[in-house]
Amino acid sequence: MQDSALPEDSSRKFSLEKTLKLTKLRLLLMHFESKVGHIGGNLSCLDMLVVLYHRIITKDDQFILSKGHSAGALYATLWSLGRIEEQELSHFHRDNTRLSAHPPPTGIDDILFATGSLGHGLSLAAGLAMSKKLLNQSGRVYCLMSDGEWNEGSCWEALIFAKQQQLDNLTVLIDLNGLQGFGTTQEVADLSPLEEKFKCFGIDVVEVDGHDLNVLEKTLSKIQRLTFVVARTIKGKGVSFMENRVEWHYLPLSEEQYHRAVREIQSL
Template sequence: MSAEEIMNDSKQISGALRLKILGLYHKANAGHIGCSLSCIDLMIAVLFLQKSEDDTFILSKGHAAAALYACLNVTGEITDDELDTFYKDGTSLPAHPAPRQFKGIPFATGSLGHGLPIATGIAHAAKVSGEETYSFALLSDGETNEGTTWEAAHYAIQNGLDNLFMIVDNNGLQGFGTTDKVLGETASVEKWNAIGFETITIDGHDIASISQAIGELKTHKNRLPKAIIANTVKGKGVSYMENRLEWHYLPMNKNQYEQATLEVKDNIIQTK
């Protein structure tokens, strides 16, 4: 599909990928559903509309692996047969992304706090080599608590890495509570602007706006690394999961899965 077609059909694409994600998790009887649903629109904007073949995308919040696998299935990098092995013994598609199996998954992630350091190193290497490429890292808001995240941020500022994009899935929930109550609000525009990132906030479920914002930031050759604080809803698209901490962990039973798919399908019909 062309970029124009994706933009025009973004809500239907988003719904279709949500159905794919729900199917993967239900079949595997696995958790981490809510975080995949909160960041899928961000992945669509980056992977389908803004990432070139030579750019790098790091899913730092590796527990949302099913969202990444679903996207790479659409692009043809992961086949239907491979996708069907999700979470099974011997799979190349475990609960957190594993390296050296697919070009779109260059590093193992899921131990939080390492995605931005990796992406920062890649961005710096591109600068040194004179390559006109971009390095994208998708983080959770809770992950901005991590010390390694802040070390990488200062390194990126010191080295003028304006080809680095940190995108934060700011859904307000992390492991055991709301992000503002665990260690305080560390995913704010004010904090990231203050240390030297060029920072914007955006609706993390508006695919067109996300893509447009990234495209505009690419034109800012100002030696400032970029931070996009994307406000999202955990469990977006499934009413009983939205903004509920337990859907970071729980699998769906049969009735819950049927309700979830019905709601997503209804939403697809309403947006046509």
């Protein structure tokens, strides 16, 4: 626990790299203690969440985690900002917790919507962005999606709407880790290259390495139009025995695996 605790004001004291490492360790501990899975997809998007929350999102901005199964990464990121208490993370996924496996509808101010059923988040984000435009409010809306999520037809409905309504205040990040529930994205429902599909709709697309913190920060800070950021990521990033393995969509960590994962993250 001591190794992973992140002191207050970390965003000022630590580099993004250090913040990410400490948050990743806390995420691993949280999942290990709770004996729950979904860790692979949490690790593929954690870098984006840390960059967003520590460098990009301001008080006028809003965020939707469309890939709700990465709630753990969101909780750990909010912890890294001091918005969720250390002690509370120990209740993750247990009885009488605020931190259910997918983001809850009530109880946490930073979470605007319950997500977890895929294909809702982009529409919700589009609604937030649309209302900001109609009400002449400043700030952007950020939506983090999975790649498998694009199997859902409602995502394409939302994309068409966002483009048609010229939602220049909306940034969409896609965690392109290439794995989904029961196989690779190519095996299950091949949409590759996903970025080309988006471009066909006239959407601005930026392709980035989803684990390059500097590139993510630079890219996200420059965006001023409706943009889809396709982030190439690795499921289970940073833990060798998890990387690119579909089973880590589900498996909990054994004690041995947890300690090995911690050693690998600490050595980065």
